[in-house]
Amino acid sequence: MQKFYVCWRYLPVGIVPAKLWHVMRLIMILLFVGLVSAYGKTYSQNAPLNVRVNNAPLPELFRQIQAQSNWRIFYKDELLRGEKNITLHLRGKRLVEVLDKALDGTNLGYTIVGTQVAIVPKDEQPVRPLKLAREDSLLTIKGRVYDTHEPPVALPGVTIAVKGTSRGTTSDADGYFTIQAPKNATLVFSLVGFIATEYNVLRSNTGLSIALNEKVSALDEVVVVGITEQQRKHIASSVASLNVKSAMSGKPITTISQSLQGGVTGLQVSQSSGLPGGDAATIKIRGITSLNGSNPLVLVDGIPMDMNFIDPLTVESVTVLKDAAAASIYGARAASGVILVTTKRGTPGRVAVTYDGYYGIQSPTNMPALVDAPQYMRMYNEALANSGKTPLYSEDDIQQTIAGTDPVKYPNTDWQKVIVNKQAPITSHSVGVSGGNSLARFALNANYQYQDGMTPLTSSRKYNIRANTSVSLAKNFQINMDLLAIKRNILLPNRTLGHDGTRLLEDVFRVPPTILPKYPQKDGSTADIYGRYVDIVNPLAYAEKGGRFVNEYGQSSINLQPKWEVIPGLNLRGQFSYRLNSDLLGSLRDNYNFFDYYTGQLLQTWTQQRTYTQARTTYYYIAANADYTLDLKDHHFFLMAGYSQEEKNTSASTAGTYLYINSLLSSYAKLNYSYQDRYLLERPAVWMPHRSSPMDINMVSSRQSR
Numbered sequence: 001m002q003k004f005y006v007c008w009r010y011l012p013v014g015i016v017p018a019k020l021w022h023v024m025r026l027i028m029i030l031l032f033v034g035l036v037s038a039y040g041k042t043y044s045q046n047a048p049l050n051v052r053v054n055n056a057p058l059p060e061l062f063r064q065i066q067a068q069s070n071w072r073i074f075y076k077d078e079l080l081r082g083e084k085n086i087t088l089h090l091r092g093k094r095l096v097e098v099l100d101k102a103l104d105g106t107n108l109g110y111t112i113v114g115t116q117v118a119i120v121p122k123d124e125q126p127v128r129p130l131k132l133a134r135e136d137s138l139l140t141i142k143g144r145v146y147d148t149h150e151p152p153v154a155l156p157g158v159t160i161a162v163k164g165t166s167r168g169t170t171s172d173a174d175g176y177f178t179i180q181a182p183k184n185a186t187l188v189f190s191l192v193g194f195i196a197t198e199y200n201v202l203r204s205n206t207g208l209s210i211a212l213n214e215k216v217s218a219l220d221e222v223v224v225v226g227i228t229e230q231q232r233k234h235i236a237s238s239v240a241s242l243n244v245k246s247a248m249s250g251k252p253i254t255t256i257s258q259s260l261q262g263g264v265t266g267l268q269v270s271q272s273s274g275l276p277g278g279d280a281a282t283i284k285i286r287g288i289t290s291l292n293g294s295n296p297l298v299l300v301d302g303i304p305m306d307m308n309f310i311d312p313l314t315v316e317s318v319t320v321l322k323d324a325a326a327a328s329i330y331g332a333r334a335a336s337g338v339i340l341v342t343t344k345r346g347t348p349g350r351v352a353v354t355y356d357g358y359y360g361i362q363s364p365t366n367m368p369a370l371v372d373a374p375q376y377m378r379m380y381n382e383a384l385a386n387s388g389k390t391p392l393y394s395e396d397d398i399q400q401t402i403a404g405t406d407p408v409k410y411p412n413t414d415w416q417k418v419i420v421n422k423q424a425p426i427t428s429h430s431v432g433v434s435g436g437n438s439l440a441r442f443a444l445n446a447n448y449q450y451q452d453g454m455t456p457l458t459s460s461r462k463y464n465i466r467a468n469t470s471v472s473l474a475k476n477f478q479i480n481m482d483l484l485a486i487k488r489n490i491l492l493p494n495r496t497l498g499h500d501g502t503r504l505l506e507d508v509f510r511v512p513p514t515i516l517p518k519y520p521q522k523d524g525s526t527a528d529i530y531g532r533y534v535d536i537v538n539p540l541a542y543a544e545k546g547g548r549f550v551n552e553y554g555q556s557s558i559n560l561q562p563k564w565e566v567i568p569g570l571n572l573r574g575q576f577s578y579r580l581n582s583d584l585l586g587s588l589r590d591n592y593n594f595f596d597y598y599t600g601q602l603l604q605t606w607t608q609q610r611t612y613t614q615a616r617t618t619y620y621y622i623a624a625n626a627d628y629t630l631d632l633k634d635h636h637f638f639l640m641a642g643y644s645q646e647e648k649n650t651s652a653s654t655a656g657t658y659l660y661i662n663s664l665l666s667s668y669a670k671l672n673y674s675y676q677d678r679y680l681l682e683r684p685a686v687w688m689p690h691r692s693s694p695m696d697i698n699m700v701s702s703r704q705s706r
Contacts, residue, residue: 049093049094051088051090055085059075069095075119086102096112107121139183141205142205144176144208144348145175151438151478156172159191184201193214197212208350211348258281267283268283274362285322296337305557307341309462310484328686356430368509374401374412412513413515419455419543429449431445449464477565479563489551527595537594548589550586550587555582573642576623579617586612614652618649627639636675638670645665668686
């Protein structure tokens, strides 16, 4: 059998090409229509649904679903009888999510075949495998895992698992990982020796950073011990740490010193005043000494400053150096102990936004019971009689006071009700933002605090902004840069007892209840006339006419701390800080004349007061030190040496101008040795190589060395 192969190398000219062109064009049109139809069908079935049903039956929900998609929903009317109306507002949800939400709490279920949905009794609904239901919504998560050291170190071998499933992975040698998980799933990051951390998957993320905190025992805990950090098991001196979370979180404290009460053993903490802006506690660590006013030296991030001005929520740790060995590195200023405060820094991970706030009402816990006017009059008469004098108040005066028919002539004043505010508000609001990665970390916090006093003309407003930044320029070199700004506005009456309180409260117990606080105005007169007792003006007059102190305190500072790990165990550290304080103190009072209510006689005049005092303080601190840690089997060595200098310039202007200069220079060293972590030896040393003297006879200068 012969086979013939017929083929055209060139198509004949004429009808054949024209027919072929028509066929090809028809095929292209059919393919385009089919693809568009298929795409529209697929898009319609998978398109997100927006439903809004307000107290309506289920068929209304089904109607809205069918109007937005190709889904067709079938049901029997008798199956829906007895079901309650629903209220449902959803946006951008898939069909299964809408039906699961709508039919939750009913006796109904559903089955899906193609584009058709059948509403069935719940016990007839087939079980949908979780994997098949969510396979189309897997999200890809890529990132890196670090520890919380400074600078952070990548963690290899971290287990990353989808909670409740067998899906998981591990981080590679550089801490990187990739995993797929459904939306709203929870990723669990775990590693031996670290506290597990969870992350909620909301969207795909290709730059996730996670930080794991180490599990450390009490002895392995690293604490700040002055200038450097050491493990607690290698410290021979007396060092205590405050549990910051339990002492400060969720408590309406206005100053850090208040949180030390009961938080650290061996501390004597007393609060002598509740005056807004002056309610800081007094702390005694080692009893009473003559240097530094028996007050401990307080360092915030290595810089001497008042810890009560910063926001308590920005505090990371508080360490108390109790004995002479621990505090000796700071010289004579530490004779009464040292309190070291470290503020929070950013950690690698997603950006975290926090808010902490409270609003409260302040009321006196206990007030002494005072006698009323009739009882006072009888007791006063009895005192006069015992002294052989004639009683001052007649029985008719006492009865008239009891009757209360003429409260102007026979007053019965409760001065506690007149002066003491038993519903004084206090509020604080803090907003924090923190995060970062291996290159840079940040922690920004802003705080507003307001406290109204329980006596007139007393209040405190405080604004606090802190920005802590850590930048890793290399694996072994990093810089911490901290910025701080504080503004405080303090209002006090022109009758104070320093920061211990106001004499208004003293006057409450000095002025008898037979004195009228304020007389009613006479016809045609707008003058205010107040009751008087001998030469004592009643406290209401001081509150309304005595004037006020308006004080504003401003503080801003920058703190730079570079750290270079030259070789493993050898660190070089530096620090530079500059702080500026600018204060304005004002005393304001209008002219006022006191007259007798009945005779109109002038009794006393308060002259006008308009005085202001400006004070300006600059402070700088420069330090450099090196520390070396060496472990040889059972032997542990730690050696540190450094130098620091600081200067504080204070100037004030009121009637005259003065300048006060205080400078400090010091060199120090410390050696720690431990054998088998059981036998400890610590030897500090401080040198005072420089002592300067005043150089300008026109300025008041004090220079000290430690």
